[in-house]
Amino acid sequence: MKRTTFSKLNTCTAWLVFAIAAVIYCLTVEPTASLWDCPEFIACGYKLEIGHPPGAPVFMLLSNVFSQMAGDTAHVALMVNILSALLSAGCIFFLFLTITHLVRKLVSPAAAIITIPQVISVEACGVVGALAYTFSDTFWFSAVEAEVYAFSSFLTALMFWLILKWEDEADTPRGERWIILIAYITGLSIGVHLLCLLCLPAMSFVVYFRMAKRVTRMGMIKALVAGGLIVGGILYALIPGVVKMGGWFELLFTNTLGCPYHTGLIVYLILLVVGLVIAYYKTRRKGVKLSLACLLMILAGYSSYGVIFIRANALPMMCENAPDNIFSLGSYLNREQYGYTPLLYGPAYSSELDFETKGNYQVVKHQQGKPIYRPSADSAKRQYEVVRHDIQYVYKDNMYFPRMHSVRHAKAYEQWMGGVRKDGRLPTARENLRFFLTYQVNFMYWRYFLWNFVGRQNNIQGNGEVEHGNWITGFRFIDDQILGCDTSKLPSDLANNKGRNVFYALPLVLGLLGIVWQWRRGREGRRQLLIVMLLFVMTGLAIVVYLNQTPQQPRERDYAYAGSFYAFAIWIGVGTGTVIAMMRKLFKGRKLVATIAGTVICLLVPLQMVSQTWDDHDRSGRYTCRDFGANYLESMQKEGYPIILTNGDNDTFPLWYNHEVEGVRTDTRACNLEYLHTDWYIDQMKRPAYDSPPLPISWRHDDYQEGRREDVLVRPELKDEVKTFIAQNPEEAKELLGDQPFELKNIIDKWVLNDREEMQCIPTDTVTISSDKGEMVISLKDVKRLFKSDLMVLEMLSKADWNSPIYMSISMGSSILPFLRDHLVLEGLAYRISPTAEGQRVNVDRLYDNIMHRFRYGGLNKKGIYVDEDVMRMANAHQMVMSVLIDSLVQKGDMERALAVCHKWKQEMPQENVPYIETALSMARCFYLTEQQQQADEIVCNLLLRADEWLSWIETIRPSRRNGSLHSFYAWLQNMEQALALAQQFDRSEILQQYYKQYELHIQQIQQN
């Protein structure tokens, strides 16, 4: 076959693989927003608002254009998800072309004619590798939701393929074009996700091998260093540097010359571009010309941040960090919100701060860093002011390569390590290394790798325990050893978990064969091996080192390493070539037959993969994120423009999505407590949004500016002093402290907002809010300090005058706003803060109306729907609220309505999709009380059976590994006990006969060990 015909055939096959991937991803795509960051990205794309740093402006633009294709607001999310699906299919397209390019060079290097068996061989390699990646766990997960990772995988694949294209045409004048295009895509990728930069070192090797007259070890090292310098240069010099220089111009033009804001920025940009273009045309040297062209193209791509800058100036409802001036944009880009992790040298979690004496106080030693400028809060002035300096604390003891660095995670580190022996204050170098290897490298990287190519235990997030999130092979005798338990006795919950995927290590074997084959195919093969290996390491282990992850992550982080799995998929493709070569040896002489045999064998691998991964990636028909977000909003009453306080990602972003995209309950406001301590967010809360008026906050920007009143002490000892002062000087006291000194309004106005720092505290441990509804007493006992977010909540309560109801989402832990816990009324998925409630009450009528009529359940009753861990948790939250309602109705004797709720539960969340947990016992009790023994027995037996399965299985775990599972053991033991107690209460002797003995056995077991 001629080379040109082969090219055409290759392209056709590439499009075929693209079509397969596109169809499969579009079929399994989620029809609405998904949990975590997706609702935020969709809302930001649709209405061009500003999401969390570093934003993704290019993704915003593309998803905006795609979302216009939706017929109505309900389909906007679907269109953005389809965008992800198509970009992922595009990544598969380029993966295919990359694999066939590399394999063709190994199989038929220079010949103009390529034989038919060779053609089949090359194409088979491409198809097997591409489809194996299509059906792999991590990539498919990101392909069906609206996240930036699909786009970033696409750009990585594109860039890698482009350098191979360049390699073919390096000698022609057109060859340069590819380099310039790569530079442009690099610039664009800054506006998607910085992961794409990580393929540059591998690409620098391609350039080196192609251009070097003689390949030497020194040359390779230099190429590696050059690649690293480019990545480092873009990350640490270009991205922050461009913005920093803009800052200098802004200070010059606005502060010194008195021009309007942003004049300096515009002048700077014009000078920068014009200067570079002039330099480009003036220079004669080819190398410099190419470099300048590349730099211009990177800047052109980087200019996409103009979207963020311009839209931030429109002050939309979602405007994180408000990057509306060059300085805020700088901290937005540098992701300063997330703090700083030390890499090479720095403090460990147990390092102590160094103190020094300053006057009468002991102050933390710190180095004053660069000044932070912001536009003056006083709108009359037009100036940038220094609001504070960047502070670097100095620690008494630092270490090299600190892997356990975060103070907040001190307990988590020690829990993982099983106790840490510290030499002095710091963990020893050996312990440091052990944490790095066992947690960061093994647990947070190799485990994900093995999920994709060997097998995955289930879709529940793990933290080292035997029952959750480990990797398995599918071979019982191996898995029993790896996990240290008897896998044949798995409880049905785990055995039937859709996230359980076993590949019998076939993809891993194929990939390893590919590595071996490349190694043994001479110089070209070894060079390819080096290049792909560099890609694999940079997008895998290098990220592990850079991130310096802490334990107890909120979710599994496998999506970050999709690039290294891409590299391994290349090897899987190459491995197909190995199998075909082995077949040839077997079928001596009959090349065509051997090739076809090898192809068929290898095609079975991706086919086996999809048979396992389809069920836990098919998200069709699932509307839970949208519906549950709407449920939070519908929990609130219709009058009074209510406000709901939330606190994480999954109880905030779905609400924002419902507000921004679907226009649900735009009379309400969602207020995230995690942001409420920042001045830009408080600014946003003070602005109206759709139908929702500004939140009742009367503070001025100066009062809550960054650095001021970050926290205030609660000082109950001052109570008596204040009382004596009032007794002695009543007139003066009235003027200074207000007529009700311990009224919340006065405490905030006279004490917290006082200009004098020593007055900025709470001089009591009980504050009152008086209104026509009565007097609400808030106890601050055991509260040592109030943070700015707490103060804002109190401010809202004091100023709202109970006209705007304020709700708290049920997802908040009890450590958040603990002083309000005695004043809550449950009305849905949120508690209303009530002036008259004592303890925690239930508003039965409102709760009933919400659960029965206003809530939606996202299709959880569809047969076969995929319920992952996060959706399950939210469904369980609904069930918890339902069980509280049933119990309240039963207590009141309202059996009719209680039964209605039970039926609603079974109808909307059947146990096949959402298995019972202990909350279902409320339903069982209701059934017993209404003489529906059979239905009740079904629930009780279900719980007892599953508890028995769980406990029996946990008992097969080796004692050395059983510690992590004790939590599950006790939870199920308690479930069993509660179920048995219920059965006893209603004289269910059969059930007791069946299960009570087992229960006693399990108790014995745990007491023995």
Next chain:
Amino acid sequence: MNSISNKSNKTDNLMKSNRKHLNDSSAPSDNSDCRMTFVRYTRRMIIAAACLLIVVGYILMSGPGNTEQAFNLDIFSTTRIVVAPMLCLAGYLLIVVGILWKD
């Protein structure tokens, strides 16, 4: 003025010689020089047009924002969140076309 007319004469001559050389394959360099110039000219124009599209897109995207007093519905006007991003995206894609422009 003179220099401009001189230049246009030169271009005329080049194009005339180009037409002559279309039949004469022994002088390809003149041919490709002229086409390369034309191509580079087109390429620059495409990239310049792309940059103009991007700038126009950004200008259309800007405007007054939300304030504490009133919710400004204009921040979600069709011009600002439908037309403007399309122009910007078109500009960013056109740059790719410009870089890859074939002769």
